[in-house]
Amino acid sequence: MALKLYGAPMSTGTTRVMIALHEKDLDFELVPVDLFAGEQKEPPFLSKNPFGLIPALEDGDLTLFESRAITAYVAEKHNETGTDLIRHRDLKESALVKVWKEVESQQYDPAISPIVYQHVVAPIRGQSPDQAIIDANVEKLGKVLDIYEARLSESKYLSGDFYSLADLHHLPFTYYFMKTPYASLINERPHVKAWWEDISSRPAFKKVAEGMTFGDL
Template identity: 30%
Template structure:
């Protein structure tokens, strides 16, 4: 895979791996090798995952007593959903450990990871004696725990929750299915591609209208709903191709502003430091879509 170019900041993505389309302006960078999740869980490697973290960090299986500095451990692949959580952790300036999970290699199916998330999906997080999975569950948990990026007034909180769930139940699954049928499906199914791309377009139109009325989804206050939107909108070029978000100027304005935030840049730096498998080969298809193996058989 070559570098990924973006048009107008959030435009076309040349990669077949959607995780590589998650970046702000310019090119995505991959420099650091990643040990498998099995190796990490068996013999943990401690490395600094966050610019806000100090000292030595623990791997997912835990390190020596002297190395266990942070209660938070994020299980991560550079997907839209994982990046939402990385942004919030950086916004909160929390020290955390990061355990890469290479979903193209099938590491999400390892028994050790399934003990953290029985659904075998990233992100997942361990916070001391708390284990939590699903990106929006993690966003809500962290925002509630730390009392930040969540409106205090019930009326404003209702607005924020509405848009947070709009991303969770609408933009996210329709974008994901559009990506699947555009780039991963073994058959070219015109109906499926049209349905999911059109639904993604419809959701972005709703978002564009909202952001024409307000600076952020919940109004004037930057919240976890905005982080959730950023996670998926940063990969819009993988759905819409060369035009990217060009049809949605208010979403573009929003994305330009949010991407410039120092915490978002730090989250992008975390992504850039980790190399994940990019080839869409038999191993990847088996790992990502195991249900299709039964159909093929």
């Protein structure tokens, strides 16, 4: 039975999972959820994720939500297929993947996501971007990226000289961010810029990026 992924191709959570599935060379069915019609808040989808947020993954009788948990499941279950995203054969490397996965979710995402929301999503919802929120988070993101610059001066990828979930998880929000006026935060840091150009050129991501159209981006 093919994996079923419920979500939307412009959603950062959905695309995070799609990239992982492509890295693993797995067949899956994308079942569209119409966010603008509020389908994610209706009973059929709430039975898959009671919080009413996409994506959700069905693998036989198992249903999962939370995109980072889904990518970890996919990487662990199919560890011998496609790209090794968790470095399951090396305890130290695997531990570093976990560390930088946490950095993405706890440090990077909270800084970059409000910028993307204010610049991209708010106008679609008829709201005016809050420049104070953007400015505060540009400052936060800059500090995070200073740490990334130092880290990436020592290794090609965040967890070492290998691509992993720690890098993959950054792709969706950074893709949208790089289309905003604040892309210089990435481009002015040479090691971060080289890392971004590397991970965003991977075939698995390029397949997914084709459907990542959001607003005017």
